[in-house]
Amino acid sequence: xxxILVAVSFFVTxxxxxxxxxxxxxxxMPPSGQSARALLLEKNEGERRQWxxxxxxxxxxxxxxPRNGRSSHLVLGTEAISPGEKIEMxxxxxxxxxxxxxxxxxxxxxxxxxREVHSGATVFIPANTWVSLANNGKETIDMIFIFSAPxxxxxxxxxxxxxxxxxxxxxxxxxxxxxKKYKDVVIYK
Numbered sequence: 001x002x003x004i005l006v007a008v009s010f011f012v013t014x015x016x017x018x019x020x021x022x023x024x025x026x027x028x029m030p031p032s033g034q035s036a037r038a039l040l041l042e043k044n045e046g047e048r049r050q051w052x053x054x055x056x057x058x059x060x061x062x063x064x065x066p067r068n069g070r071s072s073h074l075v076l077g078t079e080a081i082s083p084g085e086k087i088e089m090x091x092x093x094x095x096x097x098x099x100x101x102x103x104x105x106x107x108x109x110x111x112x113x114x115r116e117v118h119s120g121a122t123v124f125i126p127a128n129t130w131v132s133l134a135n136n137g138k139e140t141i142d143m144i145f146i147f148s149a150p151x152x153x154x155x156x157x158x159x160x161x162x163x164x165x166x167x168x169x170x171x172x173x174x175x176x177x178x179x180k181k182y183k184d185v186v187i188y189k
Contacts (some may be wrong), residue, residue: 024130038067046077048163049156052170058085059163065153075147077156081106086134089189092127095149099123099133107134130189151185158182 007053046063060079064071081087081104089109105118109132110125116136118122125131127148135141147153158178159170168179179188 015090034070036070036072043078049160050163050165051160052167052168053153053159054169058082060156060160062153062156066120066150067153072150073148074147075150075153077145077153079143079145081133081135081141083135083138083140087132089130089132091130091187092125092147092152092185093187094127094151094184095147096127097125097131097148098144098146099125100144102142102144104135104143105137106141107136108132140159152182155182155186 016074026128041058041063044061046061047068048059048061050059054138058079060082062068062075064074064076066072099122101117101119101123103119103122105116105123107114107116109130110123111129111131123131123133155178158181159175161167
């Protein structure tokens with residue numbers, strides 16, 4: 001557990017200090033059985049993706065997961081949430097999650113408690129805890145997310161497209177199918 005916390009601390013520090021408009025993308029998933037691979041990623045490096053929801057232009061970057069760095073123990077990424085956008089109420093049955101706000105402010109509902117948080121805030125979300133987040137400020141929230149176990153990143157890929165690719169919106173039928181397929185990693189109210 002201590003090694004995971006040290007790794008998370010290193011990546012949070014690394015991501016918080018990174019600068020520059022880099023656009024490198026991640027490599028495809030390696031054959032199974034290969035060990036994790038060290039990564040040094042600038043702020044905008046990683047697997048850049050765009051959500052496929054109408055009226056939700058947020059983008060995110062998957063930085064460390066089984067595909068990017070071959071981590072079998074955690075998932076780390078960044079996401080930008082514009083003013084007025086929100087992450088709907090949901091829970092993760094099989095992983096803890098940590099959110100770290102690098103900028104902006106948000107109204108967070110966490111396990112029945114509602115609170116406004118600001119740049120520098122950390123939100124720890126134990127598995128099976130309901131959470132939602134709304135950008136109620138005037139600036140974009142730049143946020144780091146960390147999951148204690150892989151799984152949710154596959155759902156994120158299924159409901160998004162690589163950055164720069166034409167967006168084909170998720171249909172209600174496709175969304176229902178994906179929510180059923182990934183019910184072990186995310187449940188929405």
